[in-house]
Amino acid sequence: MxxxxxxxxxxxxxxxxxxxxxLKTFRDGDGLWENHRVEDVATPEAFDRDPESVLRFYDERREQTRQASPxxxxxxxxxxxxxxxxxxxxxxxxxxxxxxxxxxxxxxxxGEILMARSSADPSLRYPVGRQGIRMGELCDKGSQLRPDVVWFGEPxxxxxxxxxxxxxxxxxxxxxxxxxxxxxxxxxxxxxxxxxxxxxxxxxxxxxxxxxxxxxxxxxxxxxxxxxxxxxxxxxxxxxxx
Incomplete structure (x- = not known):
């Protein structure tokens, strides 16, 4: 005890x-997460390459979370x-x-899908409203917000x-x-x-x-x-x- x-x-x-x-994840066995390759939506490289698509993907997952029930x-x-x-x-x-x-x-x-964090400082976290995370939405230090989710290749x-x-x-x-x-x-x-x-x-x-x-x-x-x-x-x- x-x-x-x-x-x-x-x-x-x-x-x-x-x-x-x-709520589905890519761990279903086909390597896909809601028909997206994880390399395209769950890596820092994907966010650097196409941040708008990544933000849109997590906005959709966020809405699914809100509609789900325990x-x-x-x-x-x-x-x-x-x-x-x-x-x-x-x-x-x-x-x-x-x-x-x-x-x-x-x-x-x-991490938490209903939170955003700074792209530069992971300690800066913010609740995400119904509008989701938009390009140009910045943290207090002036960096783009991103989902507060640990991506592949991150600590x-x-x-x-x-x-x-x-x-x-x-x-x-x-x-x-x-x-x-x-x-x-x-x-x-x-x-x-x-x-x-x-x-x-x-x-x-x-x-x-x-x-x-x-x-x-x-x-x-x-x-x-x-x-x-x-x-x-x-x-x-x-x-x-x-």
Missing amino acids: SEHQAPHLVVLTGAGISAESG NAAHHALAELERAGFRVSVITQNIDDLHERAGSRDVLHLH VPRYAQACDVVAEADFVLVVGTSLAVMPAAMLLDQAPIEAPCLLVDPQAEALAPRGVRAISQPASQGVPPLIEHWRHVGALWMPDWT
């Missing part, structure tokens, strides 16, 4: 949990927090579905913070991700040796690293009953029905 009185659940979520809310897995995690557990969510997703479900401690490892500035959170876990729950993308793939190595780890994913049996238990179900089916058990007993434990 950590120094905090409430049991501390650290949840690592990925594309699988958002996909059930209708699913049962998002709501279950928020319910556990409301029940008095300490729940820290580290997500690879750029949407705000965890927050809209009610989770209050959410770290976006790869992950929140990774060190994520490592610190995982290091304080009493239990690690991985949902809808294979943790195959670096550096997120190394996060499990930061968990205390005594902290159990459980993966919920339709392909969990094949994806689970050694020492990680598996529930081979979609997030919206596998997470709610698990959370309900934890709420009922008032503790985090490895279920015997995995």
